[in-house]
Amino acid sequence: MPQTRRTYRGMSAEERKAERRRQLLAAGLELFGTRGFAETRVDDVCAEAGLTKRYFYESFTSLEELLLAVVEDMLADLTARVVPVIASSGWRDPRPMLSTFIGAMLADPRLVRLLVIETHTGALARQRHHFIERAIDVWLEAAPDRDRDPSLLQTQRLLAHAYAGAIGEVAVAWASGRITMSAEEIIDHLERIFRRISPRAGVAQ
Amino acid sequence: MPQTRRTYRGMSAEERKAERRRQLLAAGLELFGTRGFAETRVDDVCAEAGLTKRYFYESFTSLEELLLAVVEDMLADLTARVVPVIASSGWRDPRPMLSTFIGAMLADPRLVRLLVIETHTGALARQRHHFIERAIDVWLEAAPDRDRDPSLLQTQRLLAHAYAGAIGEVAVAWASGRITMSAEEIIDHLERIFRRISPRAGVAQ
DNA sequence: CGATATTGACACTCACTCGTGTCAGATCGT
DNA sequence: ACGATCTGACACGAGTGAGTGTCAATATCG
Numbered sequence: 001m002p003q004t005r006r007t008y009r010g011m012s013a014e015e016r017k018a019e020r021r022r023q024l025l026a027a028g029l030e031l032f033g034t035r036g037f038a039e040t041r042v043d044d045v046c047a048e049a050g051l052t053k054r055y056f057y058e059s060f061t062s063l064e065e066l067l068l069a070v071v072e073d074m075l076a077d078l079t080a081r082v083v084p085v086i087a088s089s090g091w092r093d094p095r096p097m098l099s100t101f102i103g104a105m106l107a108d109p110r111l112v113r114l115l116v117i118e119t120h121t122g123a124l125a126r127q128r129h130h131f132i133e134r135a136i137d138v139w140l141e142a143a144p145d146r147d148r149d150p151s152l153l154q155t156q157r158l159l160a161h162a163y164a165g166a167i168g169e170v171a172v173a174w175a176s177g178r179i180t181m182s183a184e185e186i187i188d189h190l191e192r193i194f195r196r197i198s199p200r201a202g203v204a205q
Numbered sequence: 206m207p208q209t210r211r212t213y214r215g216m217s218a219e220e221r222k223a224e225r226r227r228q229l230l231a232a233g234l235e236l237f238g239t240r241g242f243a244e245t246r247v248d249d250v251c252a253e254a255g256l257t258k259r260y261f262y263e264s265f266t267s268l269e270e271l272l273l274a275v276v277e278d279m280l281a282d283l284t285a286r287v288v289p290v291i292a293s294s295g296w297r298d299p300r301p302m303l304s305t306f307i308g309a310m311l312a313d314p315r316l317v318r319l320l321v322i323e324t325h326t327g328a329l330a331r332q333r334h335h336f337i338e339r340a341i342d343v344w345l346e347a348a349p350d351r352d353r354d355p356s357l358l359q360t361q362r363l364l365a366h367a368y369a370g371a372i373g374e375v376a377v378a379w380a381s382g383r384i385t386m387s388a389e390e391i392i393d394h395l396e397r398i399f400r401r402i403s404p405r406a407g408v409a410q
Numbered sequence: 411c412g413a414t415a416t417t418g419a420c421a422c423t424c425a426c427t428c429g430t431g432t433c434a435g436a437t438c439g440t
Numbered sequence: 441a442c443g444a445t446c447t448g449a450c451a452c453g454a455g456t457g458a459g460t461g462t463c464a465a466t467a468t469c470g
Contacts, residue, residue, distance in 0.1 A: 036326060165374020180359070181359060
């Protein structure tokens with residue numbers, strides 16, 4: 001049992017631990033995002049991170065905990081990028097929001113696997129739903145008051161899920177090479193879908 | 206090594222084997238459709254089916270093979286029910302198709318889990334895509350000639366994926382109690398979404 | 411009733427992976 | 441340089457589940 005903590009390679013104990021945790025998160029993103037959670041072992045993550053099991057259990061107690069942390073990170077990143085965009089130009093022009101959100105997934109197929117596919121199972125489902133609910137809240141926050149009509153809330157919720165599902169499925173189809181379009185074209189189509197689905201445009205029909 | 210085959214409980218050897226296979230498929234639907242594939246063991250399926258492992262390996266070589274067979278069955282059922290509906294009134298009035306397709310999932314939450322969630326992984330992904338592609342084909346088959354414009358095919362494909370994703374996500378949200386609406390209302394909304402997304406209505410806009 | 415096919419319960423081996431432990435060597439503080 | 445800490449590689453036991461085998465009990469045919 002070590003009594004004092006020394007610096008190694010110019011890093012303090014906390015820095016080293018944080019760095020190792022970072023490496024593990026990166027390894028988790030890579031493996032969970034490519035071969036998937038079900039096919040990933042603790043030793044695989046360690047090998048990918050260039051560490052040993054000792055340091056895995058230093059920061060996480062199980063693979064699922066690592067998965068949760070990885071998804072948490074990705075969703076936090078995404079939220080941080082998308083929220084201000086929605087808040088500023090969201091309701092008037094949905095394209096910046098779509099471009100940011102979808103662009104991130106099209107830029108890194110691992111995100112598709114991680115955020116769309118893997119989040120259907122287990123504890124991740126809660127994160128998925130929480131993220132969608134938060135998206136609804138943020139969106140309504142930026143909306144004109146008349147759209148906060150409580151009778152429309154259920155509809156909003158349904159539409160949000162429908163739209164999230166549409167984006168996800170298109171992203172999956174693209175990631176597996178079943179849709180051969182440029183990111184621009186895909187965003188064009190999704191923007192058009194969004195504009196048509198949006199209740200704002202829908203009240204009038 | 207048995208040399209002759211006898212009848213048991215009034216059934217021939219083939220009938221008994223077929224009956225056992227049927228029981229295993231039902232057990233698979235129940236377990237895969239509730240706790241999910243990842244949490245299901247061979248012994249669980251056998252217990253649910255009221256059989257022993259011997260008879261599992263009589264009809265299947267692995268759990269994944271059983272899963273494939275179960276999904277295959279469900280998709281075949283769904284296809285058999287939806288295709289004629291599309292062929293008859295599909296393009297003019299999408300509601301019967303939606304009612305059939307979505308109604309089946311809302312009537313049995315196990316189908317949601319099985320067809321929407323579990324089909325994202327492994328060999329099932331191919332079945333999922335194959336089903337969607339087939340849906341596109343059948344749909345275009347019933348469409349007026351002008352809609353077969355090849356330049357619209359890529360768009361059709363994207364829209365089909367988007368719509369499939371929307372239905373799936375809504376079904377998941379409903380199955381997990383996050384959407385509290387009657388099946389009728391949900392179908393209403395999805396029909397509206399469909400009518401707006403449909404390229405038929407979209408060319409003008 | 412006797413012989414044999416069929417069945418169900420269960421024991422058994424094997425492979426895999428988790429989580430922990432050990433230990434020699436590298437690195438740092440003094 | 442020396443002692444203590446930190447690190448990486450690997451060994452080890454435990455638990456789980458797959459796939460196969462055994463055997464007594466049961467049902468059928470002659």
